[in-house]
Amino acid sequence: MPGKEPDPKPAPATPEAEPAGTGAAEAAPAPPPESALPAKPQPPAAAPEPREPKAEPPGCPSHLAVETVSDNSVSLIWKAPEQVGSSGLDGYLVECCKDGTADWVAANQELFHSTRYTICNLTSGDRLQIRVKAVNAGGMSLPTVLEQPVVIREILEPPKIRVPRHLRQTYIRSVGETVNLLIPFQGKPRPQVSWSKEGQPLDPNRVTVRNGDKDTVFFIRTAERSDSGTYQLSIKIDRLEDKATIDIRVIEPPGPPENLRLIDVWGFNVALEWTPPKDNGNAALKGNGSPCWSTAPAPAAPSRTSSWATATPSGCSRRTPPGAAPRQPSPRSWPTSRNKKLFTSLRCTWAGTSPSLPNSPSPWRTGPPPEATTPNSFAVSGPSPSPKSSG
Incomplete structure (x- = not known):
């Protein structure tokens, strides 16, 4: 119709670019994602290797004491520790130092298992501190130290108390009587003598003690019942010691029934x-x-x-005997x-x-x-x- 513009023709569609090498053929399907693929079996994990328990150090030795002393040596004795650890005990280490110093020196170069040891080549007159340690794969134990230093000198005769026969049992005296005990002993050089009553010092107002080179005298002028008890006598030369026990009982007449x-x-x-x-x-x-x-x-x-x-x-x-008739008395x-x-x-x-x-x-x-x-x-x-x- 005149005066009406014709409808515009649609523009031809532009063909999309085809992938190279395919031509007019249809495109190949895309590969599936990795999450969709089945999981590959994993190899089993290796079992952890068992760990060996850590070794513990042993306990410390006990009852360390001096056995003998000479002018150039000292012999020690002790007891093994109660706990030695799972790895066992490798041995002992003995150390010593001069009294008043902290310069500990090992007395043995190699470990040993004996509970006795003698330290040789010492200087006469020295005062030594001595300690012993136990050793195993876990290390060293705490040291066991002697309570008092050892004086290196010759002891010609060890201390020994000669208790008289009548004092080996309970010594009985009556109230008001005198207690006079003479107890001999031996030891060279002269030992130190000490008395005690049931672990406590003696009362100087009740007991008099006189010590000599070869004996000690225990004297109570007038015995009382309170003097009854157990008395301990001790003589000591350095670390060597001997003890004796005296049992005294003071009695008196009993009361009335x-x-x-x-x-x-x-x-x-x-x-x-x-x-x-x-x-x-x-x-x-x-x-x-x-x-x-x-x-x-x-x-x-x-x-x-x-x-x-x-x-x-x-x-x-x-x-009257059992079964017998009682005897009647005469008038x-x-x-x-x-x-x-x-x-x-x-x-x-x-x-x-x-x-x-x-x-x-x-x-x-x-x-x-x-x-x-x-x-x-x-x-x-x-x-x-x-x-x-x-x-």
């Missing part, structure tokens, strides 16, 4: 009972606590009995009023004391004695009455 009472009376016999004394006098009672019994003079007849008569359980107890042996007063005045003597025996409420009777109820009880037989007193 307690709770004494009359259990029963039959015929001319009495049964008694008591309890042991509280104070045994610092010694065991003899005869398992059996006392000494005595008869006292009767007030009605003071001239008939003038001394104490001792009675023992075995000699004064007249008991002549019945007690009179005078005999009754005599038996009711019985007293007990123990260590010089006479506690009064209370009057027994038990009536006089005949027949066998009662059985003892306690170890501290028995029967006492009295004297037979004379014909004049029996009527």
Whole structure:
């Protein structure tokens, strides 16, 4: 139509550039990404090599002591450590230095396993500090050092205490007596002598000690019970020492028995009972606590009995044998009023004391004695009455 512009023709599409070498052929497909590919199997990891445990150093030696000393050598002795480590013990190292310095010098060039060693080629008169170490693959132990320095000099005779035979057991004295002990010893040069009581120094107000070249004197002028105990004697020459123990016991009479009472009376016999004394006098009672019994003079007849008569359980107890019929006393042996007063005045003597025996409420009777109820009880037989007193 006139006056209408024609529609513009579309521009021809420009063909895209084709990859070289392909021409009109279609493009090859792209390779898949690496994440899509299956994983390749990995070789197994190598197992870690086992590590050997680290070796530990040993424990230190113990009980280091001087065995002998001469004018140019010193011999040592000690005990092996309790812990030597898993690698075992390689040996010991001995070191020494002059007293007052810190210049430690090894006494042995090579390690050794013996627990004894002698340091030679020393100078007479030197004072040496000595120590010992244990060695293994883990290193050296802490050193064990002698408590005191060693003086290098000749000891002609080692110290030795000659304890007398009577002092090898408990030495017993009574209160108020004198304790005078002479104990010889040997040692050259002259040893140092020291006394102690149960680890404590002696009381100079109670004990006097005099030391000589060949003996020592232990002296107590008036013994008391507090002087009882264990005394230690020590003599020493440098590091060499000898000890002895002296056991001293000071005793005195025991106290009186307690709770004494009359259990029963039959015929001319009495049964008694008591309890042991509280104070045994610092010694065991003899005869398992059996006392000494005595008869006292009767007030009605003071001239008939003038001394104490001792009675023992075995000699004064007249008991009927088991299974036998009791023997009935004759009328002549019945007690009179005078005999009754005599038996009711019985007293007990123990260590010089006479506690009064209370009057027994038990009536006089005949027949066998009662059985003892306690170890501290028995029967006492009295004297037979004379014909004049029996009527």
